[in-house]
Structures are given as structure tokens and as C-alpha cells.
Amino acid sequence: KTQIAPLLKTNCVSCHGPTNQNSGIRVDTYANLSKNLTDVTDVLVNGAMPMSGALSDADRQMFQDWVDQGALNN
Numbered sequence: 138k139t140q141i142a143p144l145l146k147t148n149c150v151s152c153h154g155p156t157n158q159n160s161g162i163r164v165d166t167y168a169n170l171s172k173n174l175t176d177v178t179d180v181l182v183n184g185a186m187p188m189s190g191a192l193s194d195a196d197r198q199m200f201q202d203w204v205d206q207g208a209l210n211n
Contacts, residue, residue: 139211141203144196145170148187149177167210178204 145164151157154165163169164177182201184191192200203209 140199144192144200148189148192148196149181152188171208171210174204174208 149164152159153162155163162173162176164173170177178200180186181192182197184197191197
């Protein structure tokens, strides 16, 4: 989904990107996200992250739907 990259950039990359890799997790590229997809999905969907506040229900569902559809890089 084309909405996933902007969602991650807006909510996650500042703490999990090229400069900072909190908990050793990077999500700034598809390859990096793919390595940690299960962990990232768990914390995003259950509302534990981002630290600035949980994603909206719609964003969490969109991310879960993307994962359920195979988490394709498209």
C-alpha cells in the first residue's frame, strides 16, 4: 500500500530510522521493515507505539490489512 511508507515516515522513522534505531529496529526502508515485521506489527496494532501516541484505529487497521495481504513492497 502506498499509505504505509508515509505512515511509517510520519510516526516511526524519527526513532527507528537511519539516525536512531531504538531497540535495534529500523523501518525506513522496506528491507529493514521486513526484518522486523512481526514485532513492528505487534506494537503498532496493539497501540504500544509510537511513543507520541497510538495510531488512529483506521491507521492501525490499514497497517494490519497490509500485513494480512502479504506486506507487499508496492
